[in-house]
Amino acid sequence: MKTLLWVEHEDGGIKDATLSSVTAAARIGEVHLLVVGYDVGAVATQAAAIAGVQKVHVADDVAYAHALAENVAPLIVQLMAGHDVFVAPATSNGKNIAPRVAALLDVMQISDILSVEEDGSFTRPIYAGNAVATVRSRDAKKVVTVRGTAFDKAAREGGSAAIETVASTGDRGVSAFVSAVIVRQERPELTSAKMIVAGGRALKDSETFAQHLFPLADKLGAAVGASRAAVDAGYVPNDYQVGQTGKIVAPEIYLAVGISGAIQHLAGMKDSKTIIAINKDADAPIFQVADIGLVGDLFQVVPELTAKL
Amino acid sequence: MKILVPVKRVIDYNVKPRVRADGSGVDLANVKMSMNPFDEIAVEEAVRLKEKGVATEVVAVSIGSAKAQEVLRTALAMGADRAILIESDAEVEPLAVAKLLAAVQAEEQAGLMILGKQAIDDDSNQTGQMLAALLDLPQATFASKLEVAADSVTVTREVDGGLETLKLDLPAIVTTDLRLNEPRYASLPNIMKAKSKPLATRAVADFGVDVTPRLETLKVTEPAKRVAGVKVADVDELVAKLKSLGVAA
Ligand SMILES: Cc1cc2nc3c(=O)[nH]c(=O)nc-3n(C[C@H](O)[C@H](O)[C@H](O)COP(=O)(O)OP(=O)(O)OC[C@H]3O[C@@H](n4cnc5c(N)ncnc54)[C@H](O)[C@@H]3O)c2cc1C
Numbered sequence: 135m136k137t138l139l140w141v142e143h144e145d146g147g148i149k150d151a152t153l154s155s156v157t158a159a160a161r162i163g164e165v166h167l168l169v170v171g172y173d174v175g176a177v178a179t180q181a182a183a184i185a186g187v188q189k190v191h192v193a194d195d196v197a198y199a200h201a202l203a204e205n206v207a208p209l210i211v212q213l214m215a216g217h218d219v220f221v222a223p224a225t226s227n228g229k230n231i232a233p234r235v236a237a238l239l240d241v242m243q244i245s246d247i248l249s250v251e252e253d254g255s256f257t258r259p260i261y262a263g264n265a266v267a268t269v270r271s272r273d274a275k276k277v278v279t280v281r282g283t284a285f286d287k288a289a290r291e292g293g294s295a296a297i298e299t300v301a302s303t304g305d306r307g308v309s310a311f312v313s314a315v316i317v318r319q320e321r322p323e324l325t326s327a328k329m330i331v332a333g334g335r336a337l338k339d340s341e342t343f344a345q346h347l348f349p350l351a352d353k354l355g356a357a358v359g360a361s362r363a364a365v366d367a368g369y370v371p372n373d374y375q376v377g378q379t380g381k382i383v384a385p386e387i388y389l390a391v392g393i394s395g396a397i398q399h400l401a402g403m404k405d406s407k408t409i410i411a412i413n414k415d416a417d418a419p420i421f422q423v424a425d426i427g428l429v430g431d432l433f434q435v436v437p438e439l440t441a442k443l
Numbered sequence: 444m445k446i447l448v449p450v451k452r453v454i455d456y457n458v459k460p461r462v463r464a465d466g467s468g469v470d471l472a473n474v475k476m477s478m479n480p481f482d483e484i485a486v487e488e489a490v491r492l493k494e495k496g497v498a499t500e501v502v503a504v505s506i507g508s509a510k511a512q513e514v515l516r517t518a519l520a521m522g523a524d525r526a527i528l529i530e531s532d533a534e535v536e537p538l539a540v541a542k543l544l545a546a547v548q549a550e551e552q553a554g555l556m557i558l559g560k561q562a563i564d565d566d567s568n569q570t571g572q573m574l575a576a577l578l579d580l581p582q583a584t585f586a587s588k589l590e591v592a593a594d595s596v597t598v599t600r601e602v603d604g605g606l607e608t609l610k611l612d613l614p615a616i617v618t619t620d621l622r623l624n625e626p627r628y629a630s631l632p633n634i635m636k637a638k639s640k641p642l643a644t645r646a647v648a649d650f651g652v653d654v655t656p657r658l659e660t661l662k663v664t665e666p667a668k669r670v671a672g673v674k675v676a677d678v679d680e681l682v683a684k685l686k687s688l689g690v691a692a
Pocket residue numbers: 333334335336360361362363364375376377378379380381391392393394395396397398399402412413414415418430431432433456480481563621
């Protein structure tokens with residue numbers, strides 16, 4: 135079996151989500167990567183160095199600069215003539231592109247795989263992770279997206295794959311990039327952080343959120359996350375949201391502050407190694423999954439904790 | 444301009460799903476069901492566009508059992524003008540749903556199709572993108588803002604690093620994220636009015652789409668359960684715990 139894995143990259147660097155997907159793809163078969171973008175020669179070189187990669191296809195064109203699904207999907211469909219399984223990380227780009235590819239190939243996609251089983255079936259979470267389905271595809275070709283937290287990251291070094299240039303399929307001319315507001319975090323990225331400090335509705339407003347959680351996170355070298363309620367209320371931007379419909383994280387330590395523990399939130403963080411909760415309500419559902427709980431008012435507890443670390 | 448809004452009947456988001464002991468799936472007997480929350484956001488957006496005079500008609504479509512009429516009535520009560528139910532007692536996968544919706548679009552010729560980004564039961568996050576592919580139309584997924592012009596729509600999307608804005612030619616497909624709007628509650632008079640709005644029932648066979656499942660679910664299991672751990676009495680104890688985990692100075 136030959137897999138074709140779409141490479142998630144940004145600012146000339148390959149994202150960690152790609153590395154987890156390489157591990158998943160290697161369980162399925164031979165790993166071929168596809169680097170699509172504009173001015174991505176350096177990305178292709180990095181891709182070829184990833185351990186376990188057999189081949190790198192590169193398509194470099196200004197039409198691919200913003201990963202528009204309308205432009206990227208036809209290229210992938212063309213390359214799938216020579217591959218059996220299309221793989222993409224379940225990132226916002228991967229989730230945007232893969233189903234478009236699947237429909238063009240007349241294939242039913244398997245989203246967010248957690249494992250590749252011996253018999254060729256896959257497991258995937260359903261119902262906000264409250265159930266895990268084992269599914270097998272009857273399609274000749276397959277399309278899967280990969281949950282990054284479920285697979286170890288492949289090593290960035292050790293491979294020496296051949297790089298092959300693919301001709302551009304051009305701009306379909308039906309969609310255009312207008313602008314982006316991408317927040318460059320000085321803190322670790324949520325999906326790959328070893329530790330996360332996350333805040334909920336209890337943090338009141340953006341100043342209070344920043345004043346309480348940022349110093350704590352910085353002392354711990356942690357990334358900062360949030361519940362939907364905190365994002366909806368504008369305490370922090372949307373890309374901080376952890377949960378069923380936000381980011382899926384599994385750090386060594388997840389410290390939830392003033393978060394109640396709704397199933398949609400738990401869906402995004404319950405695979406964390408150690409969960410710590412600070413909440414003033416001793417009956418908050420978050421304590422049912424927390425390894426360590428502290429019942430108390432965060433406005434007293436958090437500054438004290440930050441001071442004592 | 445006409446707007447097509449597909450809606451799905453799913454387990455209510457407040458209900459904790461229970462896996463059947465025999466591994467055959469999630470138990471939905473006597474469980475509260477509702478419109479998928481992302482689809483409510485889609486209906487709300489379409490209705491607002493109609494209220495602003497941008498859209499002329501809002502058509503809600505559901506593929507599901509006869510009970511899916513309930514969510515179509517909800518859409519009508521929120522302000523959709525008419526509804527189409529494509530009846531199927533068997534589960535229909537996203538690819539087949541997209542094919543049925545493409546067939547509906549061939550009849551309806553809507554200028555805009557707004558879908559929820561994912562259904563909270565199978566969490567697939569596929570139908571909108573698949574529909575766009577089948578119709579060869581542009582797509583903007585995970586929308587948090589939408590501005591419709593004469594022949595284009597400008598959409599702000601929630602992406603991993605923040606926000607991205609795209610401009611698509613119409614007709615186009617948009618999928619909703621949580622912050623696009625806050626859906627209204629249907630008022631009692633509107634719920635009453637919705638009862639007399641047109642709801643057409645069609646059969647899958649009318650559309651000549653093969654809905655045979657491509658995926659076979661071998662089993663459904665419960666994920667590993669976490670158990671509640673210890674409670675610490677104060678910050679000093681918490682600091683000690685953190686130290687034992689190898690963090691903190
Ligand atoms: C379709 C859908 C998708 C969703 N997706 C997500 C998702 O991806 N991620 C997500 O997080 N949510 C999601 N939600 C929302 C989810 O259902 C909850 O509403 C949300 O997680 C609640 O956020 P919260 O815990 O911050 O707020 P609340 O539930 O209001 O909890 C606040 C907590 O703070 C505690 N508190 C208050 N004051 C203090 C204090 N001074 N000190 C200490 N503790 C205090 C309270 O005891 C309470 O437990 C989704 C909902 C829907 C319908």
